[in-house]
C-alpha cells in the first residue's frame with residue numbers, strides 16, 4: 001500500500017511548498033527578533049511596573065523565538081489528502097500566513113491525529129498520507145500511503161514504511177531523536193490518551209516506550225497548556241546517563257517546560273549516587289521503611305529519665321518528665337510536622353518554666369515585690385541549661401541529620417526498626433559521612449515530610465534565587481544569540497554581556513516558570529508525571545512520586561521483564577496497588593522498532609531458557625547479521641575483543657559501538673581499548689559522544705547502540721540478584737549487530753539450534 005511517486009512535478013511541487021513554509025518560519029523569527037530588540041531598546045525607561053510588563057513580553061518573545069529556532073530540522077514531515085480535496089500539511093508547529101490562512105498543522109492538534117491513525121481499514125476521511133523526507137531545508141523524497149481502497153492484512157500495518165525504515169536504519173548518535181514523522185498508530189493512541197488517571201504502558205525492548213513517553217509529555221503540554229503550564233510536568237528516568245540521552249527530544253518538539261530528573265535527583269539539593277548493593281537497595285526500598293523513618297522522628301521527641309535541674313541566672317528550676325510529656329502530647333496533637341510542632345512544645349515549657357521562676361523569685365523577694373515577666377521570660381528562653389534541655393527533648397532536625405544518624409548510630413536504628421533482622425540492620429549501617437544513594441532519596445523525602453521546614457523560608461528561597469539567576473543568564477545568552485544580527489547593525493555587538501543583561505532583567509520571582517520553581521521545591525504538586533523504566537522503582541520511590549502528584553495523573557512506561565533492581569517491580573499490579581489500587585489502565589506496545597529479528601529472537605530464547613517470561617514483540621526488520629558467538633579460553637575475553645573490534649567497527653561504518661560487561665571488568669577493558677583507540681573510547685554515561693562506549697548493563701538501560709559486544713554474558717545472568725533482566729537488556733540494545741564473547745560458556749537458548 002506504499003507507493004513512491006516518481007513524477008518529478010510532485011516532488012517539485014512539494015519543494016516549493018516546503019520552501020514557502022521555511023520562508024514563513026524565517027519571517028516569524030525576524031518579526032520576533034525585531035519585537036525583542038524593540039523591547040530591549042526601551043527597557044530601562046519607565047516605572048517599575050512598566051519594566052515588569054516589558055519583562056513579561058520579553059520572556060514571551062524569547063520563548064517563542066527559542067521554539068521557532070528549535071523546529072528548523074524536519075520542520076514538516078507529512079501531508080494528508082482528504083476526501084473533501086483539502087491538502088493538510090503536518091509539521092512540528094502550526095504555521096499560518098499573515099492573514100491567518102493555515103499553512104501547516106501542529107502534529108499534536110486534533111486535526112493532525114488522522115495522520116497517525118488512519119489505516120486502510122479505517123480511512124477516517126484520508127485518501128492519501130504522504131511522508132516528506134527532508135535533508136536540511138530541501139525535500140529529498142516523498143513516500144505515499146494510499147488508503148482509498150480496502151486492503152485486508154493480518155499483519156500490523158506499518159505507516160510510512162519507507163520513512164520508518166530509513167529512520168530505524170540510520171546511525172545512532174548517542175542521543176535519542178524524536179519520531180514525530182513516523183509515529184505508528186498503536187503508539188499514537190497512547191500519546192493522545194486522556195490526561196487524568198494512571199496509564200501504564202507495558203512493552204518489550206525497543207517498542208518505543210521512551211519515545212512514546214516523551215511525545216506524550218509534549219502532547220499533554222500542548223493540549224492542556226493552561227493547566228500544565230502552571231503545575232508543570234515531571235519526567236523521571238533511571239539515571240543521569242539516560243536523562244542526557246533523551247534530553248534533546250522535548251526541545252526538538254518545541255517544549256522546554258518539562259522538569260527532567262533521574263531517581264537520584266528527586267530531592268532538591270541532594271545529588272545521590274547509585275546504591276551499589278542490591279540487597280541494601282531492596283531493604284531501603286520496602287514500604288515498611290516509611291514506618292521506620294516515622295519512628296526515628298518520634299524517637300527524637302524524648303522524655304527525660306528523671307527531673308532535671310536548670311540554672312537560670314542563679315535560680316534553679318526543675319523540668320519534670322510529666323511536664324515534658326504533657327507538652328509533647330499537646331505539640332503532637334497539633335498534627336504539624338516535627339520542626340513546626342516543636343514551636344508549640346517549646347512555647348508551653350517556656351511558659352511553665354517562666355511561671356516557676358516568677359514564683360520562686362516572688363517567694364524569695366517577699367510578697368508584693370512583683371517581677372517583670374517579660375524580662376524573666378527572656379532570661380528563661382536564653383538560658384543555656386534551658387536550651388540544652390529542650391533540645392534534648394525535641395531537637396530541631398534536618399532530613400539529612402535524621403537519616404544519617406539513623407544509619408550511623410546503631411542504637412537509633414535498632415530502636416526505630418524492630419522488625420528488621422540483624423542481617424538487614426547490618427545492610428543499613430553506614431558511616432555518617434557516606435555519600436547519599438538513590439535508595440536514600442525516598443527516605444530523606446519521607447523524613448522531610450515528617451520533619452517540616454527547619455526555617456520555613458531560608459532554604460527554598462535561596463534555591464529559588466539561585467535558579468532564577470541561572471535562568472536569567474541562560475535567557476540573556478539566548479537573547480544575545482537571537483538578536484546578534486540586530487546588535488551588529490546597531491553597533492552594540494560585544495558590548496553587552498549575558499551577565500549585564502541578566503542583571504538588567506532581574507525582577508524577582510515573577511519570571512520563573514512553573515518548571516523552574518517546581519525543580520527546586522520538594523513540596524511542588526506536578527500536574528502530570530511521566531516515569532520511564534518504571535519497573536526499576538522501589539515501593540518507597542513510588543511513594544515519593546505519588547506525593548509529587550496528588551492528582552495521581554501518571555504515565556508509567558516500562559517492561560517488567562527488564563527489571564534488574566532487586567527493589568524493582570515483579571508486576572504492575574503489585575507495584576501500583578498500594579497507591580492507586582485498581583485505578584490504572586494498561587496499554588501494550590507490541591512491535592520492536594530497534595532490534596533486528598535475529599537478535600531479538602536470541603534474546604527471547606535466552607530469557608525463556610532462564611525461566612523468565614517475556615513478551616516477545618514482533619521485530620519490524622530482519623538484520624544483516626545473526627548474533628556472533630565467540631567462545632574463548634580462560635583469559636581470552638579482552639584479546640578476542642581487540643581482535644574482533646576492527647571487523648565490527650568496519651561493519652558499522654562509523655556507527656556507535658558499546659562494549660557491555662560487569663563493573664569489575666570495565667577498568668581492564670577500558671585500558672586495553674584506550675591503548676589502541678585512544679580518544680575514541682568513552683566510558684559509561686559520559687562516553688556517549690565517543691564512537692566506542694564501555695559500559696555496565698545498568699548504565700546501558702534505556703539506551704541503544706548500532707553494535708554491542710557483551711563480555712562474559714553468563715556473568716550478567718547471575719549478577720542481577722537472580723533476575724535475568726541485565727543480560728536481556730544488554731542483548732536488546734543493538735540496532736544492527738551483536739557479538740557475545742564468553743570464556744565460561746554461552747547461556748542456554750542463545751545459539752539457534754538449542755531452541
Ligand SMILES: Nc1ncnc2c1ncn2[C@@H]1O[C@H](COP(=O)(O)OP(=O)(O)OP(=O)(O)O)[C@@H](O)[C@H]1O
Nearest residue numbers: 179182183184205206207208209210211593594702
Ligand atoms: N514510530 C517510530 N518511528 C521511528 N523510530 C521509532 C518509532 N518507534 C520507536 N522508534 C525507535 O526505536 C528505538 C527504540 O525506542 P525506545 O528507546 O523508545 O524503546 P523502548 O521501548 O523504550 O526500549 P527499551 O525498553 O528497550 O529501552 C528508538 O531508536 C526509537 O527512536
